Amino acid sequence: MLHSFLKQVFSRQKLVLRLGALGLAALLWVFVVSDNQYTMVLEIPIEARNLSTKKALKEEVPEFAQARFEGTGRALFKAMLLKDFFEDYKLVLDLNRISEEYEFILNEYFNEYPQKVVLPPSLELEYIEVVYPSEVHISLDEYLVKTVSVLPDVLVKTASGYVQVADIHVSPSTIDIAGPKELMQSIHFVHTVRDTVENLMSSIHKTIPIEKRKKIIEYSVEEVKYSVNIQAISERIITEVPVKIVNISSGYRVFVNPRTVSLTLIGGVDRISDVYPEDVFIYIDFKDKWNLKQQFYEPSVVTPNDILEWRDLSPRNVELVVTREVG
Secondary structure (H helix, E strand, O other), X not given: OHHHHXXXXXXXXXXXXXXXXXXXXXXXXXXXXXXXXXXXXXEEEEEEEOOOOOEEEOOOOOOEEEEEEEEEHHHHHHHHHHHHHOOOOEEEEEOOOOOOEEEEEHHHHHHHOHHHEEOOHHHOOEXXXXXXXXXXXXXEEEEEEEEEEEXXXXXXXXXXXXXXXXXXXXXXXXXXXXXXXXXXXXXXXXXXXXXXXXXEOOOEEEEEEEOOXXXXXXXXXXXXXXXXXXXXXXXXXXXEEEEEEEXXXXXXXXXXXXXXXXXXXXXXXXXXXXXXXXXXXXXXXXXXXXXXXXXXXXXXXXXXXXXXXXXXXXXXXXXXXXEEOOO
């Protein structure tokens, strides 16, 4: 096994040395032929500018174009390495005179307006033509600002013996978005990026970015804060919870015996300490349940949403005393 391991190590070292030698040879070749002129296709950013404040792009403009440049070997090699670090390296599309729709035929446009090809003098390149895309379609719409809700896309997993109490709290819970009117009218909320938090044994407070699905949409904030309330699981007996009768038919008077019951609630230790009898809704639906031949009924129980569960209703069944109203 040791022999096999050493063989793999030496093989990897040989591969690294060969790749290094190849890279060095390529570098030396560029400098050897650096005085000769060559053409090369390079990626260059596209910038759409001078958009009216009352208008918004309906469609995204391509971020980059593939353009052909001419220069010495040294100049092209320098451009390949450093082009991403220059702000004045771009193709500019002027949207100032566009009202709704326009088709930029890129080579025609840049031949007519060569000043829209912005290149840093230090790169010593000469622009020749755009290879791709050949055209860019611009479609504009009315600019609209809208307030929408922020929904957290967060999966919460607690450790054993702990529970999440209430929904995830987001702050701010609403943000402003802006963009083309047609698109804005179809958006009613935005999500955060997806996140997963696991094995939680205490509450957390985190910052999370807004998920940006379309670049033509502007967001008033880039990120929001969210918090999750985590508590140890406990239980508590709630007594004297009133039993209510709902949907009583006309002409009947209904009494329940006993009038109150007790039950055990299970949930976060701090949360169940704040529960009062009136927070638990225990009822019997008269229209649905009452039977002339039946005397005792099991009530339905509704607890607050952030209670884990209930059990041990006492008494389990209550008596309904039904009489007809006189007159």
